[in-house]
Amino acid sequence: xxxxxxxxxxxxxxxxxxxxLPVRDxxxxxxxxxxxxxxxxxxxxxxxxxxxxxxxxLVQPDGVFYQQMGPKDVPKLVExxxxxxxxxxxxxxxPPAGGQPIPKLMDIAFFKDQLLIALRNRGMIDAExxxxxxxxxxxxALAKVLTxxxxxEVVTEITKSGLRGRGGGxxxxxxxxxxxxxxxxxxxxxLCNGDEGDPGAFMDRSIMEGDPHSVLEGxxxxxxxxxxxxxxxxxxxxxxxxxxxxxxxxxQATEYGLLGDNILGKPFSFGIKVRRGxxxxxxxxxxxxxxxxxxxxxxPRAKYIHTVxxxxxxxxxxxxxxxxxxxxxxxxxxGAEWFASIGTGDVSTDPWGGSKGTKVFSLAGSVANTGxxxxxxxxxLRSIIYNVGGGIPDDKKFKAVQTGGPSGGxxxxxxLDLPVDFDRLVEAGSMMGSGGMVVLDEDSCIVDVAKxxxxxxxxxxxxxxxxxxxxxxxxxxxxxxxxxxxATLEEINRLEQVATxxxxxxxxxxxxxxxxxxxxxxxxxxxxVEEHVRExxxxxxxxxxxxxxSIDPKTCTGCTLCAKSCPVNCITGxxxxxxxIDDEKCTRCGSCRTVCNFKSVVVQ
Amino acid sequence: MSEENVGGMVTMTIxxxxxxxxxxxxxxxxxxxxxxxxxxxxxxxxVSQYGACRLCTVEIVRRGRSRYVISCMHPVGPFExxxxxxxxxxxxxTLVEFxxxxxxxSPELNALYAKFGGTGKPPYTLASQFGETKCxxxxxxVRVCAEVIGASAVGFARRxxxxxxAAGMMRWSETCIGxxxxxxxxxxxxxxxxxxxxxxxxHVWKHEQDHRQCxxxxxxxxxxxxxxxxxxxxxxxxxx
Numbered sequence: 146x147x148x149x150x151x152x153x154x155x156x157x158x159x160x161x162x163x164x165x166l167p168v169r170d171x172x173x174x175x176x177x178x179x180x181x182x183x184x185x186x187x188x189x190x191x192x193x194x195x196x197x198x199x200x201x202x203l204v205q206p207d208g209v210f211y212q213q214m215g216p217k218d219v220p221k222l223v224e225x226x227x228x229x230x231x232x233x234x235x236x237x238x239x240p241p242a243g244g245q246p247i248p249k250l251m252d253i254a255f256f257k258d259q260l261l262i263a264l265r266n267r268g269m270i271d272a273e274x275x276x277x278x279x280x281x282x283x284x285x286a287l288a289k290v291l292t293x294x295x296x297x298e299v300v301t302e303i304t305k306s307g308l309r310g311r312g313g314g315x316x317x318x319x320x321x322x323x324x325x326x327x328x329x330x331x332x333x334x335x336l337c338n339g340d341e342g343d344p345g346a347f348m349d350r351s352i353m354e355g356d357p358h359s360v361l362e363g364x365x366x367x368x369x370x371x372x373x374x375x376x377x378x379x380x381x382x383x384x385x386x387x388x389x390x391x392x393x394x395x396x397q398a399t400e401y402g403l404l405g406d407n408i409l410g411k412p413f414s415f416g417i418k419v420r421r422g423x424x425x426x427x428x429x430x431x432x433x434x435x436x437x438x439x440x441x442x443x444x445p446r447a448k449y450i451h452t453v454x455x456x457x458x459x460x461x462x463x464x465x466x467x468x469x470x471x472x473x474x475x476x477x478x479x480g481a482e483w484f485a486s487i488g489t490g491d492v493s494t495d496p497w498g499g500s501k502g503t504k505v506f507s508l509a510g511s512v513a514n515t516g517x518x519x520x521x522x523x524x525x526l527r528s529i530i531y532n533v534g535g536g537i538p539d540d541k542k543f544k545a546v547q548t549g550g551p552s553g554g555x556x557x558x559x560x561l562d563l564p565v566d567f568d569r570l571v572e573a574g575s576m577m578g579s580g581g582m583v584v585l586d587e588d589s590c591i592v593d594v595a596k597x598x599x600x601x602x603x604x605x606x607x608x609x610x611x612x613x614x615x616x617x618x619x620x621x622x623x624x625x626x627x628x629x630x631x632a633t634l635e636e637i638n639r640l641e642q643v644a645t646x647x648x649x650x651x652x653x654x655x656x657x658x659x660x661x662x663x664x665x666x667x668x669x670x671x672x673x674v675e676e677h678v679r680e681x682x683x684x685x686x687x688x689x690x691x692x693x694x695s696i697d698p699k700t701c702t703g704c705t706l707c708a709k710s711c712p713v714n715c716i717t718g719x720x721x722x723x724x725x726i727d728d729e730k731c732t733r734c735g736s737c738r739t740v741c742n743f744k745s746v747v748v749q
Numbered sequence: 750m751s752e753e754n755v756g757g758m759v760t761m762t763i764x765x766x767x768x769x770x771x772x773x774x775x776x777x778x779x780x781x782x783x784x785x786x787x788x789x790x791x792x793x794x795x796v797s798q799y800g801a802c803r804l805c806t807v808e809i810v811r812r813g814r815s816r817y818v819i820s821c822m823h824p825v826g827p828f829e830x831x832x833x834x835x836x837x838x839x840x841x842x843t844l845v846e847f848x849x850x851x852x853x854x855s856p857e858l859n860a861l862y863a864k865f866g867g868t869g870k871p872p873y874t875l876a877s878q879f880g881e882t883k884c885x886x887x888x889x890x891v892r893v894c895a896e897v898i899g900a901s902a903v904g905f906a907r908r909x910x911x912x913x914x915a916a917g918m919m920r921w922s923e924t925c926i927g928x929x930x931x932x933x934x935x936x937x938x939x940x941x942x943x944x945x946x947x948x949x950x951x952h953v954w955k956h957e958q959d960h961r962q963c964x965x966x967x968x969x970x971x972x973x974x975x976x977x978x979x980x981x982x983x984x985x986x987x988x989x
Contacts, residue, residue: 425908442905447800447822608886608905608912609801615847618910619873639872646843649817650803 148186150227153203153268157192157351158386159516164215165200171216172202175223185227188277191355192347193268194517195255198238203250203268210250211236241513241535255514258533260487260521262503263311263471266356267517272390275397278358284403286477287362290369291411294477299370300326303473305481307492307501312338312429312466313549313578314654315567317496318473321463325371325453328461333373335364335415336457336464338434339380339387342426343550344601346581348505349467351517353380353387356471357394361417363470365404366477368415371463376417379434381424391419426605429579430653431456431464433607444609445653466579468505476502488522489566500566504580510547511586513538520565527561530584541586544685545670549578551598552658554665555591574665576658590687591670592677595662596624602659613656616647620663627674628688630681637675641667686748689733693749696737698723701745707737762829776820776830777805787832788841788861790936791887792821796896799888804844804861807832841865848885850875855883855937879910883939886912890931890940900924903931 154160154169172187193201198212202222209232211222218236225233237246238253247253261267270277278284290299304319325333337360341349353360364376380388395417398404406414420438422428428443435457437443456462476484485492490499500522506529509515513535520529526546530536537543545555554575556563563569567577585594603617623640626632644660644667651657666674676682683691696707696716703721708714715731718724726737726746738746758769763780770779775798780787790802798821805820811828817840820832831837842865848858850873862871888905891914895901902925906915916922932940 427908444905447819449818449823604909606909608907608909609799609888611801611803611844611847611885614886614909614912615850615875616843618875618879619847619850622873622875622878643843646840650806650840650844652800652803 149184150186150207151205152185152187153190153193153205154187155191155193155199155201155203155268156189156272157196157199157354158347159192159196160199160201163199167216168200168202168214168219171219172223175219176227179223179228181223181227188271190268190270191266191272192351192517194259194264194351194519195253195514196516197514198516201268205269207232208250209248210238210253210256212238241538254535255516255518255533258524258528259519260503261519262475262484263352263359263468263505264356264517264519265475266359267351268355270356272355272357273393275358275394275401278356282478283358283474284362286474287365287369287403288409289477290366291409291413296326296370296372299366299477302481303370303476304496305492306476306484307481307488307490307496307499308469308472308476308484309496309500309567310466311468311472311504311579313576315500315577317492318465318469320496321453321465322367322370324451325373325461325463328454330461332375332460333371334457334460334462335368335371335373335376336434336438336462337364337376337378337470338429338431338464338466339378339384339391340422340429340434341384341467341579342381342424342429342605343579343581345509345583346507346550346579348507348517348580350384350387352467352471352505353378353384354390357387357390358398359471359474360391360467361394361398361404363465363473364417365408365415366473367463367465367470369413371461373463374414374416376415377420377438377457378417379420379422379428379438381422381428383424388419388421395419425607426602427607427653427655430655433653434464435462442607444607445655447652468580472502489564489569497568500568500577504565504577506548506580506582508534508582508584510583511537511541511589512584522566523564525562525564526556529565529582530561534584537584537586541588544585544587544589545591547575547583547585547594547598547662548581549576549658549661550581551601552576552655552661553578553581554661555585555594555669556665557669560669574668575661588685588687590628590683590685591666591673592624592628592683593685593687595666596621596628598662599624599659602655606655606659610650610652610656612647612650613652613659616643616651617656617659619643620647620660624663627677628683629690630677630688632678634675634678637667637678692733693728694726694731694733694735694737695728695747695749696724696726697745697747700743702743704742706740706742707746710736710740712736759825759827761825761827764830764832770825772825774825776807776809776818776823776825779825780807780820780830780832785832787820788864789821790885791889793889793893793934795934796889796892798822799892802844802885802887804841806837806840806844808834808837838865842867846871846873849873851879851882852885852937853881857937858885875910882913883937884914885937885939886914887936888914889934889936890914893930893934894925898926898928898930900926900928902926 176185200214202211202214222233232248237248239246250256266281300322308318309315339349378391425443427433428437430445433443433445452462485501488501492498503519503521505519508518518533543558547555570577599621603621606613608614623636644663647660648657681691686692701723708716713730715727716724757772759772787805789805791799800819800822806817807820808815808831809828845862849871902922903914903916
C-alpha cells in the first residue's frame with residue numbers, strides 16, 4: 146500500500162554529524178507506536194543542502210520543512226503533523242531577519258532561488274533504492290537514447306545544450322565526447338571524476354551519496370555516445386559512504402539490466418567499476434587520476450596528446466566530473482533547447498559561447514545559510530550570497546568571496562554583481578572550479594586566507610614539476626613574511642612576478658591555478674597587503690605578529706572570564722575591576738576576545 | 750597530433766628559420782636537428798620523456814596567440830617557435846632560481862643562472878627551511894634504472910617539498926646492481942658511488958648487499974641472484 150506521508154530525513158554528512166540518525170530511529174519508533182506504519186514511510190535521503198538548519202526533515206507531499214530536529218521533538222511532530230494534520234510550528238524555519246515561521250520548503254528564500262537539475266532528486270529519494278530513482282523518471286533518458294537515438298545524435302544533443310565540464314575546467318562536454326567518439330582504439334573508457342578535493346566542497350559527494358544512479362545513467366549515456374564498454378568511477382577513500390552507495394547502485398543497475406551486457410535488450414554493453422583514490426588532491430587532475438587508476442603514483446603528465454585519444458592505459462578515455470554526468474540524463478529527457486535556455490551567452494554556433502544550465506556550489510564561510518545550493522548560470526554572486534545565502538550574520542561587513550576552491554581567487558565587493566559564468570570568473574582572476582564558495586567578512590585577513598589556501602596547494606603539490614613544487618613554496622614563504630610584517634615592498638612586487646611565472650610554467654592545473662589567491666589578493670586588496678609591511682598593521686586583527694590585545698577599562702566589568710580562559714595566564718585584575726593583559730606574555734590566541742560578553746577585548 | 754599528419758611532414762619555424770619535420774618529432778628534436786640549442790635538465794635521449802624540469806620551455810605562436818610549452822614533449826606543428834625570446838630567458842632564469850633555492854652551491858645550476866642573465870646572489874633560499882639537496886628531482890636516475898637497466902631499484906617517494914628519490918620503503922635497495930648508470934645520468938651530481946666493503950655502491954640507495962664480480966661484464970659488481978638475468982641479456986653461457 147502506498148503511504149499517505151513520506152518523511153524524508155536527511156542523511157547527508159552534515160546532518161548525520163548533527164545526529165539525524167537518532168531522529169530517524171525516533172520517527173520509526175513513534176510512528177509504530179501510533180500504528181501509522183501503513184500510512185507513513187520514513188525515508189533516509191541524501192543531503193538536502195540546507196546544512197546550517199540541520200538535522201532537517203521534509204514531509205511529503207505536503208512539502209513542509211522542519212529544521213534542527215532532535216529525537217525529543219519527534220513525538221510532538223508526529224502528533225501535530227501526522228495525526229492532526231497541521232505543521233508543528235516550533236520546528237519550522239524562521240528567517241534570520243525574524244518574522245513568521247515558514248512551513249513550505251518552496252517558500253524559504255534558501256530554496257526559492259535555486260534551480261535543481263543535477264540535484265533534482267535531492268531529499269526526494271532513498272539513495273539506496275533504484276525503484277525510488279526510477280519512480281522519479283530515472284533511466285528514462287537511457288531508454289530514450291538506446292531506442293530512438295544514434296550515438297552521433299546524442300553527441301550533437303549534448304553539444305547543442307552547451308553543457309560544460311562541472312569539475313572546473315569548463316570544457317564543452319559535447320566537444321569532448323565528439324573527439325573521443327572519433328578517436329581510434331580497441332577499447333574506450335568512460336571515467337567519472339569523483340575525487341573532489343577542495344577543502345569545504347561537497348557537491349560531488351552529495352550527488353554520489355544522495356543520487357548515485359544519476360551518475361551511472363549519465364556515464365551509460367556517455368558510453369553509448371562514444372562507443373565505450375568499460376567505465377570507472379574514481380572516488381576518494383575519504384568518502385566511504387559515496388563508495389558504498391555507488392557500489393550498491395552499480396549492483397542494482399546490473400540486476401535490472403541497466404548495466405552489463407545487452408543493456409535493455411539492445412546490442413550495447415557497458416560495465417562500471419569503482420576505483421578508490423588515496424586522497425591526494427592532485428589525483429583530481431585528469432592525467433594523475435588515470436595514472437592512479439593504473440596503479441601508478443598520482444602524477445600528472447603533459448597533455449599535448451589529449452586523453453580523449455590516449456588516456457587510461459593509453460586508450461581513448463572520456464573523463465567527466467560527477468556533476469557533469471548527473472546533468473546528462475536531464476538534458477536528454479528535456480532536450481538541449483530547454484537546457485540552453487538557462488544561463489548566459491549563446492552556444493548555438495560556438496560551444497564555448499556561454500555557460501548553460503546550473504551550477505552547484507557549496508556555500509560556506511561567513512554566510513547565514515551555509516550549505517549546498519544549485520543556481521542557474523548567470524545569477525549574480527550577490528544574489529547567491531544575499532538571497533540564497535541569507536547574507537552575512539552579525540551585521541559584519543562583506544570583504545570578499547572566494548570561488549573555485551583553494552586555487553580560485555578572491556573577488557571584492559565591487560564584483561558582487563558579476564554573473565556566475567565560466568569565462569567571466571576567469572576574467573576576474575578567479576574560476577568556477579568545482580564549486581567551492583567561501584564568503585569572507587571584515588574579520589578575515591586577506592593575507593592570512595591566501596596563506597591558508599597556498600599552504601594547502603603547496604602541501605598537495607605532487608612535486609613533479611619545478612615551478613609548482615618550489616615556486617608555490619616561495620610564494621607561501623613570502624606571504625608568511627608579509628604576515629609577520631618582515632617582508633619588503635620589493636618582495637611584494639616580486640610576488641606578482643613569481644605567481645605569474647608559476648602559472649605559466651607549471652605542468653598541470655594544480656600548479657597553473659595555485660597562485661590565483663595571491664594574484665587576486667594583490668589585484669583587489671593590494672592596500673591591505675602592503676599595509677602589513679608598510680604600517681605593520683593587520684586591519685582584520687588576524688596576523689598575530691602585527692596585533693596586540695588590550696582590555697578597554699571603560700567597558701570591562703571585571704567578570705574574570707577572560708582571565709580564566711587565558712591559556713598562558715597573562716590577564717590579571719581584581720574581581721569587578723578592569724583587567725589588564727600582559728603584552729609580553731600574550732600569545733594572541735584570541736580566547737579572551739571569544740569569551741568576553743562585553744566586547745571589551747580590543748585588537749589593534 | 751591530428752590523424753592526417755601521421756607519417757607526414759610538418760612545416761615549422763624555429764627562431765625565424767623554417768624547416769620540414771616528421772610529424773612525430775618533438776620540438777626539441779627538431780630544434781637540435783637545426784642546431785638550435787635548448788637547455789634541458791630532465792631530458793635524455795636514452796629514456797622516455799618526463800617533463801618535470803620545465804627548462805626546455807619555448808614559446809609557440811599560432812594564429813597570433815602565444816603560449817609556453819615544453820619542447821621535449823610537445824610535438825612539432827604548423828606554428829612558429831621562439832626558443833630564445835626575452836620572456837623565455839626570464840622564465841628559464843626563474844626556474845634556475847627555484848632550483849638554486851635548495852641547491853645553492855651547485856656549479857651546474859650556477860652556470861645556468863649566469864647563462865640566463867642572473868647576476869649576484871639568487872633571490873630565494875629555502876635551504877634553511879627544507880634543507881639543502883643536490884637532487885632536483887629530474888627523475889633521470891629513476892627512468893634509466895627502470896627503462897635501460899631494468900632494475901627499478903629507485904623511485905620517487907612522498908610529494909611536494911618532501912619528495913625524494915629513494916629505494917623501496919625508504920630503505921636499501923635489494924635490486925640495485927651497482928651499475929652506476931644513475932650516477933652517470935644525474936645532471937647535478939647528486940648521486941655518488943661509495944666504496945662500502947670494497948664494492949662500488951650507489952651511495953644514495955644505501956646499498957649494502959653481497960656483491961660478486963660478474964665475469965660477464967667484469968667491471969660491474971652484481972648480486973649473485975642477478976647473474977642468470979644478466980647472462981640471458983648478454984647471451985653468455987652459464988658460469989661466466
